[in-house]
Amino acid sequence: MSTVSEQTATSKIQVKELRKSFGSNEVLKGIDLQVGEGEVVCVIGPSGSGKSTLLRCLNKLEDISAGKVIVDGFDVTDPKVDINEVRRHVGMVFQHFNLFPHMSVAENIMLAPVELKKLNRTEARAKAEELLTRVGLAEKANARPASLSGGQKQRVAIARALAMSPGIMLFDEATSALDPEMVGEVLQVIKELADSGMTMVLVTHEMGFAREVGDRVVFMDGGVVCEEGKPEELFGNPQQERTRDFLSKVL
Amino acid sequence: MTRWIAAAAIGFMALVAGAPGALAQGNESVEGQTYVIGTDTTFAPFEFRQDGELTGIDMDLINTIAEEQGFNVEIRSLGFSAALQALSSNQVDGVIAGMSITDERKEIYDFSEPYFESGVQMAVDRDDETTKGYEDLEGETVVAKTGSEGETYAKSIADEYGFTVKSLDQSATMYESVKSGSAVAVIDDYPVLAYGIAQNNGLKTVTDKVPGGSYGFAVNKGENTALLAAFNDGLAELKASGEYDKILNEYLADPSAAVPSNFFDLVAKSLPALMTGLGNTLLVTAISFAVAMVLGLLFGFMKISGNIVVRGISTSFVNIFRGTPLLLWAFMFYFGLPQLTGWDVSIWVAGVLTLSLNAGAYIAEIVRGGIQSVDPGQLEASRSLGLGYGKSMQKVVVPQAFKMMTPSLINQLIIMLKDSSLLLAIGFAELLYQGQQIYAANFRVTETLLIVGVIYFIAIMALTKLANFADRRFNK
Numbered sequence: 001m002s003t004v005s006e007q008t009a010t011s012k013i014q015v016k017e018l019r020k021s022f023g024s025n026e027v028l029k030g031i032d033l034q035v036g037e038g039e040v041v042c043v044i045g046p047s048g049s050g051k052s053t054l055l056r057c058l059n060k061l062e063d064i065s066a067g068k069v070i071v072d073g074f075d076v077t078d079p080k081v082d083i084n085e086v087r088r089h090v091g092m093v094f095q096h097f098n099l100f101p102h103m104s105v106a107e108n109i110m111l112a113p114v115e116l117k118k119l120n121r122t123e124a125r126a127k128a129e130e131l132l133t134r135v136g137l138a139e140k141a142n143a144r145p146a147s148l149s150g151g152q153k154q155r156v157a158i159a160r161a162l163a164m165s166p167g168i169m170l171f172d173e174a175t176s177a178l179d180p181e182m183v184g185e186v187l188q189v190i191k192e193l194a195d196s197g198m199t200m201v202l203v204t205h206e207m208g209f210a211r212e213v214g215d216r217v218v219f220m221d222g223g224v225v226c227e228e229g230k231p232e233e234l235f236g237n238p239q240q241e242r243t244r245d246f247l248s249k250v251l
Numbered sequence: 252m253t254r255w256i257a258a259a260a261i262g263f264m265a266l267v268a269g270a271p272g273a274l275a276q277g278n279e280s281v282e283g284q285t286y287v288i289g290t291d292t293t294f295a296p297f298e299f300r301q302d303g304e305l306t307g308i309d310m311d312l313i314n315t316i317a318e319e320q321g322f323n324v325e326i327r328s329l330g331f332s333a334a335l336q337a338l339s340s341n342q343v344d345g346v347i348a349g350m351s352i353t354d355e356r357k358e359i360y361d362f363s364e365p366y367f368e369s370g371v372q373m374a375v376d377r378d379d380e381t382t383k384g385y386e387d388l389e390g391e392t393v394v395a396k397t398g399s400e401g402e403t404y405a406k407s408i409a410d411e412y413g414f415t416v417k418s419l420d421q422s423a424t425m426y427e428s429v430k431s432g433s434a435v436a437v438i439d440d441y442p443v444l445a446y447g448i449a450q451n452n453g454l455k456t457v458t459d460k461v462p463g464g465s466y467g468f469a470v471n472k473g474e475n476t477a478l479l480a481a482f483n484d485g486l487a488e489l490k491a492s493g494e495y496d497k498i499l500n501e502y503l504a505d506p507s508a509a510v511p512s513n514f515f516d517l518v519a520k521s522l523p524a525l526m527t528g529l530g531n532t533l534l535v536t537a538i539s540f541a542v543a544m545v546l547g548l549l550f551g552f553m554k555i556s557g558n559i560v561v562r563g564i565s566t567s568f569v570n571i572f573r574g575t576p577l578l579l580w581a582f583m584f585y586f587g588l589p590q591l592t593g594w595d596v597s598i599w600v601a602g603v604l605t606l607s608l609n610a611g612a613y614i615a616e617i618v619r620g621g622i623q624s625v626d627p628g629q630l631e632a633s634r635s636l637g638l639g640y641g642k643s644m645q646k647v648v649v650p651q652a653f654k655m656m657t658p659s660l661i662n663q664l665i666i667m668l669k670d671s672s673l674l675l676a677i678g679f680a681e682l683l684y685q686g687q688q689i690y691a692a693n694f695r696v697t698e699t700l701l702i703v704g705v706i707y708f709i710a711i712m713a714l715t716k717l718a719n720f721a722d723r724r725f726n727k
Contacts, residue, residue, distance in 0.1 A: 059635055061631055061634065061635060084634075084637045084638070084639050085637070086637075087634065087635055087636065087637040088636075088637035090635075091635075092632075092635040094628060094631070094632060096626075096628055098626070098628040098629055098631065098632035099632075100629065100632070100633075100647055100651075101651065102650050102651055102654070111633075111636065111638070111646060111647075112636035112637060112638060115638055115642055115646060116637060116638065157632075160632075160636070161635075161636075163636070164636065164637060
């Protein structure tokens with residue numbers, strides 16, 4: 001496992017000159033980003049700006065065309081690095097939940113710890129119940145995902161992502177597929193996570209939430225980072241014309 | 252057709268097995284000797300199987316003569332051409348197979364006195380009161396057997412009486428054509444026709460016998476003279492004692508004397524053989540399906556591989572076996588493969604190869620489709636947890652794909668069970684083959700096929716119920 005010496009002591013994620021192309025279409029055109037330990041970074045921007053692609057490059061769900069991505073000390077662009085090992089340190093929550101429909105809620109959460117031999121079944125079951133209590137769904141342990149509401153599914157997905165006790169959590173538009181009345185319960189869980197000191201990167205359309213929970217907000221457009229700063233600065237006094245234009249449309 | 256294929260197959264196996272050598276030689280007395288006699292597989296009423304035993308006029312004659320003359324016979328049911336080949340190479344001592352004595356054959360074999368005078372006759376439906384002779388055939392269709400004396404004769408008079416000759420392969424099919432009305436009459440060899448009518452095939456003869464060839468028992472030229480002499484002596488004695496007429500009458504008796512047996516007698520008599528056939532059908536299907544599943548999973552996964560060579564191999568496999576008829580592979584594996592490789596390919600191996608490679612190609616497509624129908628987000632979610640590709644497929648993707656594949660797999664299993672009937676073409680003793688054997692002897696084609704159809708239907712319904720039960724049980 002190669003660690004990278006030049007990283008700053010408190011930096012959990014370092015992105016340098018990251019480029020990503022799908023065929024001839026370049027989606028990320030040189031991104032630089034740093035996320036410190038315990039920091040919550042919200043990424044906002046119009047559709048097609050590359051926010052989700054950036055997030056998916058962080059755990060290499062997308063192959064990286066050029067540049068460097070260092071996550072929790074691992075250089076994920078180095079082919080010698082075991083990406084499965086890196087992913088155990090990085091939990092991810094998807095827009096469409098992606099729960100495993102053929103397993104119960106508890107089995108969804110137990111899968112990774114048991115299969116990766118981190119915990120035995122009894123320990124994994126206890127861990128699953130603890131996580132479910134944390135997201136307010138202790139009574140749903142034996143339910144099938146299909147019987148849950150959208151908000152409940154996403155809370156289970158968060159519990160599943162936490163099962164390997166990751167140091168970093170990635171949220172890819174976690175509330176976009178939810179009915180409006182269910183957004184609150186999921187944001188509540190995410191906020192509690194943020195308050196517990198978890199390092200997080202959130203791609204979101206919830207501007208109010210980004211403002212409330214984010215330590216820093218990154219505005220992306222056209223495959224580049226246009227502007228970043230503290231929420232009150234970026235939302236209150238945006239410096240770039242494109243940022244102002246975007247915020248005027250969504251706020 | 253099956254008769255020729257079976258003959259070719261058995262002939263070939265005889266060649267592979269190597270020559271056992273003639274068992275008896277010279278002019279010494281036949282007393283106490285054992286002779287190997289070759290014959291055809293099915294040529295009713297001269298030789299055919301009844302309840303598994305080889306019987307018929309030829310068999311009764313040779314056995315009775317052997318008993319009278321004090322020698323033993325060992326019968327080899329090889330098929331007509333294979334029996335003649337075996338005689339030429341001294342693998343058998345004699346051949347009795349309803350064989351016409353011809354000048355060409357006399358040059359290479361020595362024949363006994365004729366033991367049967369054949370000829371050609373015409374028959375019509377038992378209830379047909381209008382067709383009484385050739386002059387009533389104007390504008391009608393008449394069926395005859397391909398390559399038979401009956402066909403030659405029918406064609407020779409077709410223009411004179413203004414009818415059309417349609418050639419068919421099997422006696423049973425010819426009789427069905429007449430009974431169903433697609434032909435008005437059949438012109439066939441007299442003994443075959445007489446036997447069919449004696450078996451109550453629903454026809455009656457309306458013309459006198461046109462004298463044709465004589466049948467003889469043959470030995471290789473200059474060999475086994477004692478055997479030939481003993482046959483002639485025995486035949487003369489049987490004719491003198493009246494035993495000869497008794498044997499002939501047993502197979503060619505006046506049809507008016509025959510009491511038509513009812514449908515349930517037919518069911519009771521044919522059921523044991525049909526059940527054996529059903530057992531073979533189910534067993535070959537079960538084995539082939541297991542092999543096909545392994546092939547299908549292997550090639551299905553290869554089809555979604557990122558490697559273009561691996562994908563290409565799988566695509567070629569699927570295209571080859573989906574793009575060619577099942578029957579072709581049955582012939583290829585059973586007849587072609589042994590000739591190309593020198594291996595002894597058993598009929599079970601050929602049958603399983605044929606069915607499993609064909610179904611394997613379809614199952615590969617089902618597997619590929621099943622896996623690709625699983626939301627890609629499922630694999631991503633599993634990979635994002637740190638599970639490897641193989642583990643993710645095994646725990647997350649394949650269980651869901653399998654659930655979606657199950658109805659298609661059940662369908663494929665049923666198709667395979669039905670397709671297994673094609674193996675009758677290479678002589679595999681499955682259900683429909685057993686049915687054919689039965690109606691080749693009793694000519695009750697429709698009733699026999701009806702019974703076979705009902706058995707297939709029940710077996711498939713039961714299998715479907717079982718598979719659906721298993722599906723509900725394991726794929727909740």
